[in-house]
Amino acid sequence: MYGTGLLKGMAITLKYFFSKKITIQYPEEMPKLPERFRGRLYIEFEKCIACGICTKTCPNDVLSLEDARDENTKKKKLISYTIDHQYCMFCNLCVENCPSNCLHFSHDFEMSRYNRADIKEVYHRPPEMDQVPAQVSAPDSGEAPEPSSDLTEDALKKQKKMEALMTALDKNPVKVLSRYVDSEDDAQILAEIIQADRSKAEKLVELMADDQEKARKVAVAFVNKEKKQRQRQTEGGE
Numbered sequence: 001m002y003g004t005g006l007l008k009g010m011a012i013t014l015k016y017f018f019s020k021k022i023t024i025q026y027p028e029e030m031p032k033l034p035e036r037f038r039g040r041l042y043i044e045f046e047k048c049i050a051c052g053i054c055t056k057t058c059p060n061d062v063l064s065l066e067d068a069r070d071e072n073t074k075k076k077k078l079i080s081y082t083i084d085h086q087y088c089m090f091c092n093l094c095v096e097n098c099p100s101n102c103l104h105f106s107h108d109f110e111m112s113r114y115n116r117a118d119i120k121e122v123y124h125r126p127p128e129m130d131q132v133p134a135q136v137s138a139p140d141s142g143e144a145p146e147p148s149s150d151l152t153e154d155a156l157k158k159q160k161k162m163e164a165l166m167t168a169l170d171k172n173p174v175k176v177l178s179r180y181v182d183s184e185d186d187a188q189i190l191a192e193i194i195q196a197d198r199s200k201a202e203k204l205v206e207l208m209a210d211d212q213e214k215a216r217k218v219a220v221a222f223v224n225k226e227k228k229q230r231q232r233q234t235e236g237g238e
């Protein structure tokens, strides 16, 4: 019949006119995002231990960092951290592998910039992080206060512990490392990794002396990455 198509079209229009709106007046109105939405990646600078796992994990080289050795604690400290958002594919690998849980995705999705280079975000070490905490002043007895040697003692203790761990690692790596990974095979792989790369051994020993749980996470991450690389090499050779 003539006009049937028109009536059908009008019916559809009317149906949608009275149904609940699914569009919003962006940017005046902001969308309601799911809790696990992955927007802008950010770092909690103060929590980062500059282990570099995220930079090695990222498949797109989005992340880079600059570190330095702290004179007092002999630990690595983060100097600057760069996130080049334009290459991020929001895969979450860096967040999952960070042993300090300091990488997160925010709900901020408005990342367009006039220039591509402006998308890159560089975090610099805040000066407050290097300030020595003020000492509580002792009642004025007329004598010069004794300098506090707590930090040096702690640093010395830690250094001794690290030296002992490094010696044990050199003597019997598989036995020491099997406490940090799931199997003896993984310990063997980890032993090969740290024998090939002394900086990884130092990093691991530092974590073992500081925080066993973090050491475990880092050890597992090293092993998993090595396994993936070996698998890729095997597949490439076939």
Ligand code: SF4
Pocket (backbone or CB within 6 Å): 041, 057, 058, 059, 060, 061, 062, 063, 087, 088, 089, 090, 091, 092, 093, 094, 095
């Ligand atoms: S989410 Fe994926 S691509 Fe983006 S920085 Fe992390 S590891 Fe790299």
Ligand code: SF4
Pocket (backbone or CB within 6 Å): 043, 047, 048, 049, 050, 051, 052, 053, 054, 055, 065, 097, 098, 099, 100, 101, 102, 103
């Ligand atoms: S993995 Fe985490 S702790 Fe390690 S360098 Fe990256 S952000 Fe820092």
